[in-house]
Amino acid sequence: MINPINMEVMKSAVPKKGMYENVLRQFNEAADIVKLDAGIRKILMNTNNEILVNFPVKLDDGTVEVFKGYRVQHNNALGPYKGGLRYHPTVDIDAARALAIWMTWKSALVGLPYGGGKGGIQIDPNQYSNSELERITRRFTYALGDNIGPDIDIPAPDVNTNAKIMAWIADTYCSIKSPTVRQINMHVVTGKPVGSGGLVGRDRATGFGVVKNIKLWAALNKVDLKGKTFIVQGFGNVGYWASHFLALEGAKLIAVQDASATLYNKEGLDPEALNAHATQNKGQVQGFENASVLEAQDFFGIECDIIIPAALGNQITIENCHEIKAQVIAEGANGPTTIDAERELLSRGITIIPDILCNSGGVIGSYYEWLQNKRSENWKLDTVLEMIADKLETAFQHMLEKSEEYKVNWRVGAYAVALTKLEQTYKERGVFP
Numbered sequence: 189m190i191n192p193i194n195m196e197v198m199k200s201a202v203p204k205k206g207m208y209e210n211v212l213r214q215f216n217e218a219a220d221i222v223k224l225d226a227g228i229r230k231i232l233m234n235t236n237n238e239i240l241v242n243f244p245v246k247l248d249d250g251t252v253e254v255f256k257g258y259r260v261q262h263n264n265a266l267g268p269y270k271g272g273l274r275y276h277p278t279v280d281i282d283a284a285r286a287l288a289i290w291m292t293w294k295s296a297l298v299g300l301p302y303g304g305g306k307g308g309i310q311i312d313p314n315q316y317s318n319s320e321l322e323r324i325t326r327r328f329t330y331a332l333g334d335n336i337g338p339d340i341d342i343p344a345p346d347v348n349t350n351a352k353i354m355a356w357i358a359d360t361y362c363s364i365k366s367p368t369v370r371q372i373n374m375h376v377v378t379g380k381p382v383g384s385g386g387l388v389g390r391d392r393a394t395g396f397g398v399v400k401n402i403k404l405w406a407a408l409n410k411v412d413l414k415g416k417t418f419i420v421q422g423f424g425n426v427g428y429w430a431s432h433f434l435a436l437e438g439a440k441l442i443a444v445q446d447a448s449a450t451l452y453n454k455e456g457l458d459p460e461a462l463n464a465h466a467t468q469n470k471g472q473v474q475g476f477e478n479a480s481v482l483e484a485q486d487f488f489g490i491e492c493d494i495i496i497p498a499a500l501g502n503q504i505t506i507e508n509c510h511e512i513k514a515q516v517i518a519e520g521a522n523g524p525t526t527i528d529a530e531r532e533l534l535s536r537g538i539t540i541i542p543d544i545l546c547n548s549g550g551v552i553g554s555y556y557e558w559l560q561n562k563r564s565e566n567w568k569l570d571t572v573l574e575m576i577a578d579k580l581e582t583a584f585q586h587m588l589e590k591s592e593e594y595k596v597n598w599r600v601g602a603y604a605v606a607l608t609k610l611e612q613t614y615k616e617r618g619v620f621p
């Protein structure tokens with residue numbers, strides 16, 4: 189059902205530059221390789237629904253501001269739309285499209301009963317107070333109306349959103365339902381605080397999954413992670429937890445970059461101390477002691493074994509990829525490597541663990557939260573991490589098999605798994621008899 193107030197639902201338009209162009213190029217390359225049915229290709233090239241809401245919020249000083257919120261629902265052949273909400277000035281329709289499309293491939297690749305969605309608000313959250321952010325989130329939820337729902341479209345955290353914001357969404361969504369069904373709708377979002385139906389371990393699920401993938405890569409290549417050096421771009425949810433888990437393997441974090449600073453220490457940066465510092469410093473690493481400050485453009489050229497991009501898209505580009513010396517890039521972020529940069533890096537023998545697999549621990553964790561809510565169960569942390577690791581191992585194996593079958597790189601192999609699964613689903617249903 190479409191909320192008639194402040195709502196435009198549009199069909200997808202012409203591809204434009206940026207992440208959206210990248211995702212379509214990746215899709216077309218893989219679709220050619222697997223000889224995807226032409227009709228299914230047309231379906232998957234398009235997004236099902238693109239929702240833009242303009243909603244007013246009264247700020248603390250009494251003035252009114254109108255915000256732009258997006259939710260793109262790419263495809264729901266495998267189940268309800270699923271994917272995060274981002275609060276960032278770069279959120280626009282193209283970014284939401286690209287990120288929603290990646291979610292479809294990701295869910296299909298790791299065998300989840302979900303389609304792909306993504307969205308957010310075009311906003312710099314640092315400019316607003318906590319109570320303003322709460323009102324903005326609640327009005328956004330209200331404006332989305334029944335376009336989201338536990339069996340329709342299930343948002344989750346992404347850049348600059350977190351468990352608290354998910355709790356506000358769940359609370360607002362439930363409060364506009366009849367009292368008799370309120371509590372059974374908490375799984376309209378995942379990534380909630382544990383006290384509000386959240387999953388123990390969803391906070392670390394993405395970073396845990398990134399490191400699980402690095403371990404699978406290391407095992408395949410007989411690499412000992414102990415003593416290996418790594419650098420991380422973005423020290424938020426994904427960047428911190430990936431650093432935490434990789435340090436547990438004996439690897440050494442030697443540089444971190446966020447929007448505030450680029451920090452370096454070849455003797456090692458302690459992820460826990462850095463996280464404690466960032467927590468006291470609006471989430472930012474700037475001002476951390478025991479590190480030298482580098483120019484931002486020098487980050488990817490740092491001598492190291494592993495790079496974990498865990499910030500925004502299009503960070504590793506044709507301009508900076510020549511400087512990269514690492515053996516492997518584990519894509520914690522969505523779309524961090526441009527297509528041209530990837531080509532160059534692969535030609536130099538650098539491995540890229542593709543985002544749709546590498547960061548999928550998050551949505552797998554979300555799936556278990558959703559299932560836990562549906563079944564009124566509670567799982568322990570060890571059980572949750574084991575279940576996530578298990579799905580990742582299977583998906584990693586499937587990616588290797590398809591890469592081998594078609595003699596293609598890992599990203600195309602991962603896409604081949606996802607597209608084959610979607611094609612099978614459409615054909616089984618008789619859409620294309």
Ligand SMILES: NC(=O)C1=CN([C@@H]2O[C@H](COP(=O)(O)OP(=O)(O)OC[C@H]3O[C@@H](n4cnc5c(N)ncnc54)[C@H](OP(=O)(O)O)[C@@H]3O)[C@@H](O)[C@H]2O)C=CC1
Nearest residue numbers: 347348394422423424425426446447448499521522547550
């Ligand atoms: N959260 C999740 O479960 C999942 C997230 N992802 C992806 O992982 C990435 C990170 O998400 P998440 O950790 O949740 O987000 P957070 O908001 O928790 O952290 C984002 C980090 O990126 C940094 N950053 C922002 N802009 C820049 C920049 N221009 N240069 C360097 N660093 C920058 C931020 O720094 P600052 O604080 O200074 O702005 C912050 O450290 C995104 O691409 C997201 O889509 C993928 C799967 C699941």
Ligand SMILES: O=C(O)CCC(=O)C(=O)O
Nearest residue numbers: 271272344346550551554
């Ligand atoms: O947990 C989820 O539902 C989605 C997380 C996400 O946004 C992503 O994987 O990019």
